[in-house]
Amino acid sequence: MKRIVIADDSGTARMFIRRCLDIVGCAEAEYAEAANGKEVLEILKDRPADMVVTDLNMPEMNGLDLLKRIKASPRLNETPVLVITSAANPERVQELERWGAMAVLSKPISPATLAPVLAEFLDNEEDAD
């Protein structure tokens, strides 16, 4: 079973992202939720995740700093990080991808926009089964 951590300071956004993930094939995943990057690192301290889905604009620790911390950690740096943000533009997308983001999606997301970027992640799950 995949373990997915969703980080967004909005409970509405977390619920919406989870619903989209369920629809595209992650309904069996174990989810953990966080309101900022610091909370994600706390969650990952005990056990790594198979994927982190994060907003960018969050209090305490934003999504870019979280991405940098994950990719700088020898224990966590293989974790795919998907960024979902309302403030995406090509320059920012390039920066995030340079830091190792798996993909960057603009809000509002939908199952249709999520499915293609998760194809490889989901294929790996089928292989593991």
Next chain:
Amino acid sequence: MTTPNENLAEKIFEAVAETFENMAFMEAVPVSSDDVEPSSDSTLLWSRIAVLQPVEGELTLLASEGLAGEITEAIFGETDEDASPDDMAFDALAELINTIAGRLMAELIPQDQAFELGLPETGKGWPQGSEEEIAYHFDLEGHKLMIIVQGEFDSLGMG
């Protein structure tokens, strides 16, 4: 020829309609302010987000308490027994204005230009604002919804 204000209005209408359709499965139809009747539900809930770059401004979303409850129910599907209805409504309105602002700025500025948003804030009653603001009205499934725009947004997006 489209004027800056008409272009801004068109982009706002698109951003609001797309966001409500995608997140709440609700249809937001722009209406003239002349068509807006005073609501009997006098309690307003609002969410506001600051645009920090490339222009400074604010976008505020206003809904009656009743409409905010309907939006929350449409998004969440069911009420979380552990959360207060107000908290859920504020959170939903905050995420909506955050998403609307992102969609709007992505449409208004050139693709290679960055923009920056603040964190949303929420409140009850009529929000304090600037005198230089424009209100855009919507019919949302029979209820009135308002977006107030303050800032130099009409200087963007004519390219």
